Amino acid sequence: MPGGRLTQQERQQIALGLADGLAYAEIARRLDRPTSTITREVMRNGGPTAYRADLAHRATEHRTRRRQAAPRGPKAPPQPEGRDAEAVREYEETFTTVLMGSGMPKMMSRVMACLCMTDSGSLTAAELARHLQVSPASVSKAITFLDSQGFVRREADEGRRERYVVDEDVWYQSMMASARAIAQVVGIARQGVGVLGPGSPAAARLENVARFLDFVSESTARAAEQARDILHTKPETIPDSPTPANPL
Incomplete structure (x- = not known):
């Protein structure tokens, strides 16, 4: 599997594939x-409907020049669990773009x-x-948004500091916040x-808008309630090899 940066020809193939609905x-x-490479490339360059190969290629060249000109920061700390630091960095970037x-x-996406x-x-x-590597003010603004959407919560830390927490049921809370927001549109x-x-x-x-969104809001809340238990159920572990039978 080839590595390295995408070429301009590959970006043109991506654009053609998107146009064909692939x-x-x-x-x-x-x-x-890797699929993650294509996902990251498309999402960071306008998304599937606005992706253009020439603009994406120029944007990548610009980011590369800016990164090379920037002073080197401190060395990244070692990753726990023996994780590959570069793979983690790439995944975080892909997660953000999605x-x-x-x-x-x-x-807000970067913080989340x-x-x-x-x-x-x-x-x-x-x-x-x-x-x-951003200002505390940027973090504060992002947290305010994420808190309002039910993605994070604040809790007291040592001194006067706050910790920002992503709960296990963050997606449930987010879905319920979305349902409440839709219900407000129904009312208006x-x-x-x-x-x-x-x-x-x-x-x-x-009236048609209200009926449609009322159905969506109720369905979203109902589905979130039904699926909530999944968030608190640990996935079953699959043994590496079958347990040998006891000898007769």
Whole structure:
């Protein structure tokens, strides 16, 4: 499997594959590249609908020049569990770009990916700023957004510091927050029906919006409740080899 950076020709093949509606895995197979490489390439360069090979190639060259010109930071600390530091870095970047593709802003995506990848599930603002090499103000803004969306919570740490925590049921909390936000849209849409007059085309449109989103909100909340137990169920471990039978 070839390594190194993507070539301009490969980026053109990615663009053609996206235009043909191919999945990332299929594009990766045709280029003999990891699927994560294709995912990261597309998501960091506009997403599947806005990806352009020429712009992506120029953006990569610009990032490379900027990285080479930047002063070298401290050496990355050794990874726990014998993890490959480069593989972890690449995965964090891919995770971030996928979160961005879902609509989450860049800094919020970086903070969320960083928190999810810590074994402790929590970090302080200083730890996040140091790892991401950003200002504490940027971290604070990202945390405020993530907290409002139910992705993280705050807890007191030593002194006056706070720790930012990703709970095991973070995705449940996020889904419930989304359902509540949709329910608010339902309410305002139904309010508009009364204001605009039940018989008007605009009111009919808003009523349809309300009915659709009401169904989505209730279905989302119901599905999240039903699936919540999965988050607290440890996956079964598969033994490396079958246990030998007792001799007769």
